[in-house]
Structures are given as C-alpha cells and as structure tokens.
Amino acid sequence: MKLSSTKKAPASASNDFAKLKRNIVHTSTRAEEKLSDRDYEFIRKLIYEETRINLGDRKRELVTARLGKRLRATNCPSLKDYCKGLKMNPKSGELYHLIDAISTNHTFFFREINHFKFLNNHILPEFANGTMGPSKQLKVWSCACSTGEEPYSVAITLSEFFSNHQDKSWRLECSDISTRVLDFASKGIYEKDKITQVPPDWQKRYFQKGEKSMEGYFRVHPNLQKMVNFQRLNLFSASYPWTRKFNIIFCRNVMIYFDRETQEDLVGRLSRHLEPGGYLMIGHAESLAGVKHPYETMKPAIYRLPK
Numbered sequence: 001m002k003l004s005s006t007k008k009a010p011a012s013a014s015n016d017f018a019k020l021k022r023n024i025v026h027t028s029t030r031a032e033e034k035l036s037d038r039d040y041e042f043i044r045k046l047i048y049e050e051t052r053i054n055l056g057d058r059k060r061e062l063v064t065a066r067l068g069k070r071l072r073a074t075n076c077p078s079l080k081d082y083c084k085g086l087k088m089n090p091k092s093g094e095l096y097h098l099i100d101a102i103s104t105n106h107t108f109f110f111r112e113i114n115h116f117k118f119l120n121n122h123i124l125p126e127f128a129n130g131t132m133g134p135s136k137q138l139k140v141w142s143c144a145c146s147t148g149e150e151p152y153s154v155a156i157t158l159s160e161f162f163s164n165h166q167d168k169s170w171r172l173e174c175s176d177i178s179t180r181v182l183d184f185a186s187k188g189i190y191e192k193d194k195i196t197q198v199p200p201d202w203q204k205r206y207f208q209k210g211e212k213s214m215e216g217y218f219r220v221h222p223n224l225q226k227m228v229n230f231q232r233l234n235l236f237s238a239s240y241p242w243t244r245k246f247n248i249i250f251c252r253n254v255m256i257y258f259d260r261e262t263q264e265d266l267v268g269r270l271s272r273h274l275e276p277g278g279y280l281m282i283g284h285a286e287s288l289a290g291v292k293h294p295y296e297t298m299k300p301a302i303y304r305l306p307k
C-alpha cells in the first residue's frame with residue numbers, strides 16, 4: 001500500500017514536546033478547564049500565522065474540544081501547560097499536530113456533483129479537441145484534498161474520459177496542510193458507507209472489496225491510486241513545488257475558513273499556477289464576490305483564467 005509520498009510531521013514531534021513539557025512548572029491539572037482569553041488568542045494567532053485559518057472570536061469551545069485530544073496524546077495535564085509548551089517553542093513539531101487537530105476535513109465522494117458534470121461535459125471535451133492548447137497531458141491539482149474523496153472522484157472522472165482518448169494523458173497532484181488527512185488519503189481505504197455516492201459500476205471498477213479483517217472496507221484500485229500523488233503543502237508557503245502550470249485547480253471548501261484579504265491572496269497565487277484558459281473550482285458555499293481576482297466567472301463556483 002502506497003504511503004511513502006506524504007511528508008509527515010517530524011518523528012521527533014512528540015519527543016520535542018515532551019522535552020518542553022519537562023521544563024514547565026505545572027500549575028493546573030484539569031484537562032477540562034476553559035481556554036483562557038490569553039491562550040485562546042495565542043492559539044488563534046498561531047493558527048492564523050501558520051495556516052491563515054481565521055478562527056474568529058466564537059470558536060473557543062471547538063478549539064478547547066480539539067485541544068483535548070492533543071492533551072491526551074502528549075500527556076499534558078492542562079490546556080494552560082499545553083499553550084505554555086507551544087509558547088516556549090511555537091515552531092516545534094507539535095505545531096503540525098495542532099494544525100491537524102484544528103483543521104476541518106469534512107468531505108465526501110462526488111461532493112458538489114455539478115463540478116464533476118462540468119468537468120466531464122465541458123472541460124474534458126475542450127481539452128480533447130485541442131481548444132485548451134496543444135498539450136497532450138491534462139494537469140489537475142486538488143489543493144485542499146483532505147482525506148482523498150475529492151481527488152479520487154476527479155481521478156475516476158478523468159480515468160473514464162481518458163479511456164476513450166488514449167492518445168492523451170492526465171496527471172493529478174493533491175495536497176493539503178494536514179499530514180493526518182494525507183496519510184489517510186494515500187492509503188485510499190474507505191468504509192462501505194463512504195462510497196455510496198460512487199455509482200455501483202465505478203465501485204466495481206475502481207475499488208477493491210476488503211475481505212476477512214478488512215470486511216466492510218473498500219480500497220481504491222492500485223491502478224487508479226498510482227495516478228494520484230499526495231504531498232503536504234501549505235497554500236501560504238513562500239513558494240509551491242510545481243514546475244508546470246495546471247489546466248484545472250480544485251480549491252473547494254477551504255476558502256470559507258479565510259478572511260477576504262487571504263482569499264484574495266490565495267486566488268492570486270493560484271492564478272499564477274494556472275494555464276491561460278485554465279479553470280478554478282471553488283466550493284458552492286464560497287464566492288469570489290467582493291474579492292479582487294483575475295478570473296472570468298463561468299458558472300457559480302467555476303472560474304476561468306482569460307486566454
């Protein structure tokens with residue numbers, strides 16, 4: 001099973017944190033305590049600086065609940081101590097785990113089906129008939145891919161289409177800031193009820209049914225899995241690793257966590273990695289209204305860079 005391509009949190013992450021903890025004078029032992037104003041502000045700022053996720057003023061309960069998991073994982077006696085550890089070394093490996101714990105990863109197969117219909121009925125025929133340019137390879141990026149349902153849905157759509165266009169090929173890059181979801185995605189194993197959105201024919205073609213201890217689970221077929229590359233990438237890192245531009249970028253249901261200035265920054269960055277005439281898909285609950293951007297609006301949640 002392919003797991004190697006994801007960049008994991010450094011193995012020393014928990015050790016670093018354990019070392020930090022030893023230096024802390026414990027003043028509290030109650031894990032159920034409330035996050036103080038100052039600590040909430042600290043976490044909020046740290047998360048914003050690192051991921052640009054804007055937690056706002058009203059997420060204190062959610063953050064408290066999610067930090068509970070980190071307290072148990074690090075054996076830290078209190079939220080106060082946990083924050084103290086991070087304050088002493090905000091760039092420790094624990095930051096990766098904090099981001100994992102805070103980020104929201106909800107997703108499902110063929111979510112927002114209109115995008116897949118548009119891909120199949122408009123974009124792919126346009127690529128096949130050469131309107132998108134002379135390249136024989138379609139390049140797609142799922143840039144907040146979470147646990148993999150989005151990119152595998154894209155991969156199935158591409159695989160179906162390209163089986164009738166064998167003179168052309170496709171490449172799908174997938175990234176996310178969370179190492180936890182990337183590990184999950186690269187395993188490509190889903191519970192039966194997670195793949196109900198996948199039409200039965202495609203379930204048979206693109207998934208392998210688990211047996212014995214894996215009964216009730218389905219694994220993405222290795223032939224499809226090998227077409228999909230996962231790697232950790234913060235959308236706000238200084239640069240992206242791509243050497244070639246994409247024809248389509250899926251950036252769905254992540255902008256909703258960013259403020260307008262950040263959304264503007266992000267769609268500008270993405271535009272520099274799109275071919276002229278390339279498409280940007282955003283979530284149906286998201287919009288570029290009020291955001292300065294270089295795209296033409298094709299349909300709700302579908303934008304195109306002018307040619």
Ligand SMILES: C[S@@+](CC[C@H](N)C(=O)[O-])C[C@H]1O[C@@H](n2cnc3c(N)ncnc32)[C@H](O)[C@@H]1O
Pocket residue numbers: 050051052053103104105106107108111143144145146147150175176177178181233234235236251252253254283
């Ligand atoms: C709600 S999921 C969306 C999954 C999928 N795109 C969909 O629409 O179903 C949002 C994802 O964005 C990721 N994310 C949040 N901030 C990010 C950042 N700064 N860089 C890269 N990924 C980020 C989260 O880790 C999470 O997996």
